[in-house]
Amino acid sequence: MNLPGMLVEYLITGSCALIWVRGTLLLLQANNNLPDGLVLQGWDGAKLAFLVPGIYVLGMLVDFLGKGLVDWFKKVAGKSLKKTESDKELRYWVIFMHAPELGRQIEIRSSRDRVARGAIVNAVIGTVVLALLNSANNSKFWWVILGGVFFSLLFSALWWRFYIRTSEFEIGASEQVMDKLRQDREMKMA
Numbered sequence: 568m569n570l571p572g573m574l575v576e577y578l579i580t581g582s583c584a585l586i587w588v589r590g591t592l593l594l595l596q597a598n599n600n601l602p603d604g605l606v607l608q609g610w611d612g613a614k615l616a617f618l619v620p621g622i623y624v625l626g627m628l629v630d631f632l633g634k635g636l637v638d639w640f641k642k643v644a645g646k647s648l649k650k651t652e653s654d655k656e657l658r659y660w661v662i663f664m665h666a667p668e669l670g671r672q673i674e675i676r677s678s679r680d681r682v683a684r685g686a687i688v689n690a691v692i693g694t695v696v697l698a699l700l701n702s703a704n705n706s707k708f709w710w711v712i713l714g715g716v717f718f719s720l721l722f723s724a725l726w727w728r729f730y731i732r733t734s735e736f737e738i739g740a741s742e743q744v745m746d747k748l749r750q751d752r753e754m755k756m757a
């Protein structure tokens with residue numbers, strides 16, 4: 568993966584996670600489990616200097632959790648998937664070595680997959696945190712749960728669609744590269 572793409576993915580995912588992080592801090596502060604200085608009251612330079620790297624690291628954490636979640640899902644749904652992970656690794660490197668422009672297309676498509684899986688994790692954690700924040704208000708609590716389930720399912724469907732499309736593109740590109748390599752080999756032998 569290229570560095571600018573990774574930076575943007577983690578910053579997007581981490582920025583979305585700030586919603587539930589802020590809710591967690593408010594929840595902890597309401598229960599007197601958090602010192603007042605930890606919650607951003609103002610935008611002084613020291614806190615701001617840690618904000619962007621903190622968002623980046625938070626994005627990495629959410630991506631790590633998302634990877635575990637989708638790996639578990641792929642394992643559970645493994646019978647219906649067209650490819651195995653070892654096949655994917657082999658195809659990926661063959662494509663990148665012999666058709667780098669196709670490899671870049673796969674990276675771009677995989678980036679969507681990673682942002683979508685981060686959105687799933689953020690929706691699930693955000694739902695839990697916001698539900699805890701609104702647990703005293705019964706009507707808000709159920710709206711948070713319904714909204715959280717809706718968005719978690721929506722982001723899961725988006726991730727699944729992106730994953731399938733990326734896989735189909737990768738399989739097609741791999742077949743094209745392998746055919747080209749086979750043709751080149753036959754021409755050399757003739």
